[in-house]
Amino acid sequence: MAVSKVIVRTLNTALHTNPKIVESSNLKNFFNKVNTTIDATSRDRHFAVVYMYSKQKLVTEGDMFYLYKDVPANLGDKIKLEKIMLVGNDKLTLVGRPLLDRDLVHVEATVIEKTHSHTFMGLLARKRSHCFRRYYFQRHPLTILRINEIRICHNLNTAHTVIH
């Protein structure tokens, strides 16, 4: 008995002093804390930074945003936005490098309007000349989307199935 006690004591001391084991246990604690907050705040209001057509928009549930593009989806179609740079709520923030995993976050939007933009005016003129002055007017196609849902699908560092 005495011998076994001694062995256990030495092992314990080794665990506490070994920096690799300490680091891993710290990481495990950290991820456990993050996962518990994800579970606790799953019903809260989330926000996300979505990346569409080389533009970043900070959106929450139920708000509208526009794109100067004719998005190839019909009116009333629900689309899943897969390029998510950041997602968060009141308690935590998950930042992608630069994008988050597409199975981690679920952002759903609806196409509600397709119009064209206001008139952009371009002016071409020569310096110190009154006779050369040309105006160029252009309007771009415009799509307005509404965000329906932002949700964190699963915990971090857990096995998950790919949604097909």
Added chain:
Amino acid sequence: MRGKYKLPNHYIHPKYCDLWSFGNESVQLNGHIENAPYQGFGRYVCQLQRVTLKFCKWGIGSKGTRDYIETELVDYCRTNPGVVVYLKPRRHKAPVMVCEYLNGSYHWMALHGMSSEHIKLWVDFHTKRSGEPIRKFVKDVRTAWPSIQGAWNPFLNTPSEINVTPLPNEERGKHIPLKISATEQLLRMQAEGKLQNILFGNDE
């Protein structure tokens, strides 16, 4: 006056004076994104309710409108059962389209000399629109929740001891210079024990 009077370059024809989205960007109507408040949450509701096509049965300017009515209009009505289409023939007048929306606004459009394909494009365009006027958007996102984690303020991550300490406090109110002064550097070197070596050299 000698010669013909030339209009200035910024002259706007009175026909286009009352348009919201015409001319310089600073003159145009601006505001936030607007749409029906229920739009996008449940079923999609087409905001276009009524299209009135006024045309002449004889005139050559209404040729494209007549072609559109013959070829495309029935298909359009089948695909969009929510839209009412009125046809109003009238003698010796230019063809016109009036689109009326659910929010009460309407859009008048001249179709004189347009081909049927061209008219089809414009009718489809007005079907996809909400009735709001086209405007320059001041913000790219319209939201009811501008901040979820709270707005940042300069006292956000300051230590909570400040709530208890009486002010003015010497430690907090002390001037912190950007660069360390020469005196301060020397004092620090002396505290570390490096100064002696510089002044008197190493004995060994």
